[in-house]
Structures are given as C-alpha cells and as structure tokens.
Amino acid sequence: MKEISVQKFELASIRVLNSIPNFIKRRGLDSLTKGIRREHLTGYLTILPALALILGLILYPVAYSIWLSLLEKHSFFPQERFVGLENYFYLWKDPEFWSSLKLGVIYSGWTILFQIILGVAAALILNETFIGRGLVRAIVLFPYMVPTIVAVILWKWLLNDTYGVVNYWLFALGVVKDPICWLGADHIMLSLIIMSIWQFFPFVLLSILARLQTIPPELYEAAKVDGASAIRRFIHITLPQIRGILFVVILLRSIWMFTKFDTVWLMGEGAGAGRFIRTLPVYAYMRTLTYYQAGLGAALAVIMFAILVVCTILYFGLFREEADIG
Amino acid sequence: MNRFKIQKFSNRLFLYGAALLLTLQASFPFFWMASTSFKPPSEVFAQPPSFIPHQVTWDNFKRLFTSTHFLIYFRNSILVSGCTVLLTMVVSAIGAYSLTRYQYPGREKIAGLILCTYMFAPIMIVIPFFILAKKIGIENTHFALVLAFTSFCLPFTLWLMRAFFKTIPIQLEEAALVDGADRIRAVIHVVLPLALPGIIATSIFTFILAWNDYIFTRILITSDELKTLPVGVQDLFHSALIDWGLIMSAGMMITIPALLFFVSIQRYLIRGWGAGAVKG
Numbered sequence: 001m002k003e004i005s006v007q008k009f010e011l012a013s014i015r016v017l018n019s020i021p022n023f024i025k026r027r028g029l030d031s032l033t034k035g036i037r038r039e040h041l042t043g044y045l046t047i048l049p050a051l052a053l054i055l056g057l058i059l060y061p062v063a064y065s066i067w068l069s070l071l072e073k074h075s076f077f078p079q080e081r082f083v084g085l086e087n088y089f090y091l092w093k094d095p096e097f098w099s100s101l102k103l104g105v106i107y108s109g110w111t112i113l114f115q116i117i118l119g120v121a122a123a124l125i126l127n128e129t130f131i132g133r134g135l136v137r138a139i140v141l142f143p144y145m146v147p148t149i150v151a152v153i154l155w156k157w158l159l160n161d162t163y164g165v166v167n168y169w170l171f172a173l174g175v176v177k178d179p180i181c182w183l184g185a186d187h188i189m190l191s192l193i194i195m196s197i198w199q200f201f202p203f204v205l206l207s208i209l210a211r212l213q214t215i216p217p218e219l220y221e222a223a224k225v226d227g228a229s230a231i232r233r234f235i236h237i238t239l240p241q242i243r244g245i246l247f248v249v250i251l252l253r254s255i256w257m258f259t260k261f262d263t264v265w266l267m268g269e270g271a272g273a274g275r276f277i278r279t280l281p282v283y284a285y286m287r288t289l290t291y292y293q294a295g296l297g298a299a300l301a302v303i304m305f306a307i308l309v310v311c312t313i314l315y316f317g318l319f320r321e322e323a324d325i326g
Numbered sequence: 327m328n329r330f331k332i333q334k335f336s337n338r339l340f341l342y343g344a345a346l347l348l349t350l351q352a353s354f355p356f357f358w359m360a361s362t363s364f365k366p367p368s369e370v371f372a373q374p375p376s377f378i379p380h381q382v383t384w385d386n387f388k389r390l391f392t393s394t395h396f397l398i399y400f401r402n403s404i405l406v407s408g409c410t411v412l413l414t415m416v417v418s419a420i421g422a423y424s425l426t427r428y429q430y431p432g433r434e435k436i437a438g439l440i441l442c443t444y445m446f447a448p449i450m451i452v453i454p455f456f457i458l459a460k461k462i463g464i465e466n467t468h469f470a471l472v473l474a475f476t477s478f479c480l481p482f483t484l485w486l487m488r489a490f491f492k493t494i495p496i497q498l499e500e501a502a503l504v505d506g507a508d509r510i511r512a513v514i515h516v517v518l519p520l521a522l523p524g525i526i527a528t529s530i531f532t533f534i535l536a537w538n539d540y541i542f543t544r545i546l547i548t549s550d551e552l553k554t555l556p557v558g559v560q561d562l563f564h565s566a567l568i569d570w571g572l573i574m575s576a577g578m579m580i581t582i583p584a585l586l587f588f589v590s591i592q593r594y595l596i597r598g599w600g601a602g603a604v605k606g
Contacts, residue, residue: 036429043428047436050421050484057477058443058451065454073457125344136345138592140352145588147538149556150577154355157362157570163371165358172374198351252445259447262540270563281449288453289545297453305450 062305068298075292087299096283097300104279106189107264108257111196115253116246118197119204124238126205127212137209144202152266155195159183188273196263200256204249211245212238247322251315255308261285280304356581363387363574370571386575396576398551399558406468406554407536410475411529414483419525422487423513427496437488444481448541451477456545466548474542479532486531490524491517527594530587537584555580 069087073080091097126137143151158166159182167179182191215238223233261281268274268282278286280300288297362370363386365379390396425437455474459465464473494517502512540556547553553561559576562569 039428040430043424043430043433046424046428047421047433049417050424050440050480051436053417053476053480054440054443057455057473057480058446061451061454061458061477062446064458065450068454068457075457076460078461122348125341125348128341130338130341130345132345136349138589140348141592142356142585142588143352145534146581146584147556148540149559150359150581150584153559153573153577154359157574158355158358160570163373163375163570165375168373168375198355202352255445256447259449261447261449266540266560269560281447284449284453285541285545288456294453294457298457301450301453 065298065301068295069302071295071298073294075288075294075297080295083295087295088303090296091299091303096278100278100280100283103189103277104258104281107193107196107277107279108254108260110193111200111257112250112253114193114197115201115204115257116250118201119249120208120242120246122201122205123208123212124234126209141202141206143199144206148199148262149266151195151199152263155191155198156183156267159191183267183273185273185276188268188276192264192267192277195267196257196260199263200253204253207245207249208242211242215241243322247319251312254311254315258308259304359574359577359581362570363578365571367569367571386571387579389572390575390579394562394572394576395550395553395558396579399553399555400579402468402552403537403554406471406475407533409468409472410479410536411532413472414476414479414532415525415529418480418483418487418528419521421484422491423517425484425488426491427499440481440484444485446478446481448478448539452541452545455542459546465546466552468552470546471543471554474546475536475539478539479535482535483528483532486528487524490521490528494520523594527591530591534584534587 070082070084071080072083072086122140126133126140158164161167161179161181161183164182166182167176170176171179180187182188219237219241220233223237228236259281260279264277264279265282265285268277274282281304284297284300284304287293287300361377361379364382364384365376366381366383366385369376369379369381425433452474455477456465459470459474464470498516498520499512502516503509507515538556539554540560543554543557544560547557550558550561559573559580562573562576
C-alpha cells in the first residue's frame with residue numbers, strides 16, 4: 001500500500017515537472033502573472049470566512065472590552081456612562097483586586113511548577129518500553145479530556161469532609177485524628193491546586209512525550225556505552241532536546257492557568273470558602289455577574305490581558321535561545 | 327555480572343511501580359464515581375466506605391432521567407456541540423486549505439494571527455461577548471452559544487487542519503490539475519480522501535472542547551431548557567442536601583460519551599502531530 005502511494009507520488013512529480021514548460025509556452029508570460037493574481041484572489045477568498053469569524057468573534061469582543069472598561073455599565077440594563085479611567089483607579093484602591101491577584105499568582109505558580117515536574121517525569125516513564133504501555137498512556141491522558149465539571153464533582157466527593165474516601169484513608173492509616181476540612185478556608189487552596197495538577201499535567205505529559213519519541217535512540221546508545229548514568233543522560237541528552245517544546249508548554253500552561261476560570265469557580269461554588277480561592281478571572285466574573293458592574297469586569301479582563309502580554313514579552317526576552325528552537 | 331542483573335531488575339521494578347501509580351491516580355477517581363453511582367443512598371454515606379457496591383442499584387440513573395432535566399441538557403449539549411463542529415470544520419478546512427495551497431501576500435501573517443488568538447482565554451472574551459450578545463438581542467439562544475464556542479474552537483481547528491494539510495504532498499493535486507481536473511474535483515477526489523482521518527480527528531477534538539465548556543453556557547444561557555450538561559449538572563448541587571448518588575450518575579453519563587470519543591482519537595494524540603492538538 002505504502003509502496004504504491006510512493007510510486008504514484010513519484011509519477012505525479014515527474015508529470016508536474018514535465019508539464020511546466022509547456023504550460024508557460026502555451027499560455028505565455030502575460031497570462032502567468034494573471035494566473036498569480038487570480039491565485040491571490042482565490043487565496044484571500046478562501047481564508048475570508050475564517051478571518052471574518054476570528055475578527056468578529058475574538059478580536060472585536062477583545063477590543064470592545066477595552067472600550068467597555070472605560071464605561072460605567074450595568075450588566076443587564078442598557079444604560080452606560082463614559083467614566084474614563086475611573087474603573088482602573090477604583091481597582092487600584094480595591095483590596096479585593098490585590099488579593100485576587102495574589103491568589104491567582106499563588107494558584108498558577110504552584111500548579112504550573114508541579115504540572116511541569118510531574119508531566120516531564122511521567123513522559124520519561126511512559127516513553128520506556130513495557131507491557132501495557134499503550135493502555136497506561138491512554139488512561140493517564142484521560143483526566144485531561146473530561147469536562148471540568150466532572151473533575152470537580154469527582155474531587156469534591158473524594159475530599160468530602162464527612163464521607164470522603166481521602167479522609168477515611170488518612171484516618172484509617174492513623175495520619176490524622178480528626179477529619180480534615182479539605183474544602184474549608186484553611187485547605188481549599190491546597191485542594192484546588194492538587195485537583196488542578198491532576199487535571200492538567202496530562203497536557204504537559206502529552207506534549208513532552210510526542211517530542212521524546214522523535215529523539216534518535218542512537219544518542220542514548222552511545223551515552224550508555226560510555227557509562228553515563230540515567231541522570232546525566234537526562235541532563236545532557238534529553239533536556240537539550242526537549243528545551244524547545246518545554247518553552248512552548250510552559251508559556252501555554254502559564255497563560256491558561258493564570259486565566260483559568262471554570263475549575264476555580266466550580267471548586268469554590270457552594271463550598272462557603274470560595275473567597276479563599278477568588279483568583280483574578282473569578283473576580284472579573286463576579287464583578288460582571290454578581291455585582292452587575294460590567295465596566296469593572298471588563299477592566300479586570302483588560303488588566304489580566306495586559307499582565308499576560310507583559311509577561312509573555314519578558315519571557316521571550318529571557319529565553320530568547322529557547323524561543324528560537326521552539 | 328550479577329550486580330548488573332540486580333540493577334536491571336530493580337530498574338524494571340521501578341518502571342512498573344511508577345506506571346502502576348500513574349494508572350491508579352488517573353483511574354481511581356473515576357472508579358470511585360462509578361462505584362458511588364450504583365450504590366443506594368444508605369450505602370453512599372456508609373462508613374467505612376465499600377469499594378464495590380454490596381447492593382447494585384440503577385435507582386440513581388432512573389431518578390436522573392425521570393426527576394431532572396438531564397435528557398434535555400444532553401440533547402442541548404449534542405445539538406450545540408454538533409453545530410459548532412459543523413461550522414468550525416467547514417470554515418477551517420477551507421481556511422487551512424488556503425493557508426497551505428495558495429500563495430498570497432500576508433499569508434504567514436494571517437497564520438501568526440490565528441496562533442495568537444489560539445492563546446486567548448475564554449474569560450477575556452466572555453464578558454464583552456455577553457454584553458454584545460445582549461445588544462444585538464441573541465443572548466439566551468443556542469445560536470449565540472454556537473458562535474461563542476466557535477470563538478475558542480476555530481483558532482484551534484484552523485491550526486490543526488493547517489498542520490494536517492501540510493503533510494499531504496501538494497504534487498498529488500498538481501498532477502490531478504495537469505491531468506485536466508478542475509480545482510474542486512482535485513480537492514474532492516485527491517485531497518479529501520487523504521485528509522479524512524485528520525478531519526475526523528479534528529472534529530472529535532472540537533466536539534470535546536465544545537462538550538466540556540462551562541463558562542460561556544453559564545453566562546449566555548438563562549433558561550433551564552436551553553442549558554447544556556456541565557451547567558445543568560452544576561445546578562444539581564443547589565438542592566438543600568447534596569444527593570451524591572444522583573450527581574455521580576450524572577457524572578457517569580457525561581463521562582461515557584467523552585470516553586467513547588477519547589478512545590476513538592487516542593492513537594492520534596500519542597502520535598506526533600497530535601502534540602498541538604489540545605487546549606484548555
């Protein structure tokens with residue numbers, strides 16, 4: 001099957017090569033430039049629907065949110081009043097804003113760190129050959145593919161203070177005497193971080209694993225003959241090879257964790273301790289839909305966006321070398 | 327020599343131990359969900375908890391289908407996700423074809439722009455989207471939801487389809503063109519059959535993305551009969567006493583379709599080109 005397609009491919013290329021001079025002779029140079037112009041037109045026409053949707057559904061709303069952040073606007077009623085930068089001044093003096101920023105940094109910092117460590121470690125393990133590898137790979141990736149609501153109800157049930165299986169085990173093993181209130185004020189951030197790492201490290205695993213599979217095995221054979229230890233092999237062979245993809249993965253994960261809404265919101269909903277995990281995206285949502293201050297909500301989204309842009313530029317500046325590889 | 331053997335054996339042991347641990351952490355929560363969903367209420371709250379239900383019952387599922395709007399949410403989810411897949415796939419297949427097959431000024435800039443929008447998070451789009459939807463009067467409709475889902479699915483499908491079209495040799499079409507076929511026939515008879523696996527895989531990824539969304543539905547939809555599954559299930563929590571058996575059975579019913587789709591695409595995921603194939 002493969003051979004046939006290769007043959008077909010070769011035949012096709014030969015035909016194309018043979019036909020080009022005739023094509024030019026027949027039509028003449030003038031019609032060739034006409035052809036190029038026509039190709040430009042078809043090119044633009046075929047990308048147009050996609051571009052229009054991206055402009056209308058993403059770029060226009062994002063631009064509109066900058067305008068919205070300069071208004072005092074109720075989320076449900078049509079009245080609006082231009083107030084300039086007042087929303088931003090308000091947030092500057094708002095302790096809730098600063099605490100949500102701090103909580104957001106704590107949340108994204110810890111989850112990113114552990115996702116990367118666990119993701120790379122798991123990718124190294126699943127890149128080895130062992131019986132049942134395909135099945136284990138599929139099972140480990142699965143938590144990433146389920147809806148967040150499912151991940152959240154699973155963990156809320158596991159961590160339930162009275163009936164949860166986690167507290168039962170900790171108690172049975174004698175680790176704790178009293179049940180831990182996992183979703184209470186003291187532990188909810190820890191629970192959220194653990195749950196998020198569980199849900200999102202498979203993304204890191206998947207990206208790194210795909211790259212690991214392309215590293216030529218000869219590199220390792222040579223190092224093994226030289227007697228290099230596993231740690232040295234990782235530092236000197238694996239790490240330089242995955243540096244590029246690691247750069248991209250850390251960037252994407254940072255953006256997505258810093259702006260993560262559904263996991264954080266659903267984890268905090270109904271727990272009573274929601275305000276201890278009120279990160280920036282959750283705060284933006286609440287300003288818009290709990291306090292109906294769409295202008296303030298938009299201002300928060302704009303601030304979030306600005307922080308991301310600045311951090312991304314800094315990140316590219318700091319790791320210029322990796323950026324080139326990635 | 328003997329020491330070498332012991333070393334090798336302990337390496338294997340470590341490997342299998344680690345693989346087992348990885349499998350357990352990923353699967354135990356789901357096993358626990360399945361187990362709870364088949365337990366009668368008395369057993370759900372029993373201490374010590376039983377891992378395999380002593381008394382298997384379908385009662386939770388029966389209540390889910392009869393006393394909640396689960397089936398309506400389910401239908402809504404399928405409808406909205408299906409329409410999103412249709413819209414994004416048609417637009418992105420044509421767009422990706424354009425980005426890989428035609429030469430025109432600004433082409434790479436457009437591709438770069440798409441990659442940038444791929445990184446935009448829903449929370450940055452959803453607030454202005456909601457206000458704009460109210461302004462043109464389409465809030466609380468499935469139409470608005472399909473458009474909203476398209477906003478985060480489209481950059482992703484375009485990027486994926488572009489990567490996929492790149493792997494199909496352009497010479498094949500050129501040969502068909504030289505043989506006298508017009509562009510549309512060349513695409514239908516030469517490109518489409520080769521691109522089909524990629525189109526199917528991308529469609530399923532898109533379906534999962536749309537199926538999983540919470541934030542847009544939460545904000546754009548207010549009528550109960552228009553809600554999709556994630557929001558509908560979240561609302562099951564609002565009763566006074568949390569009915570964990572019922573909630574776990576709902577969790578099962580959302581997870582099973584996700585599992586079926588996942589099984590059908592997991593080989594693409596593990597392969598190289600699937601590396602950029604996930605978002606969230």
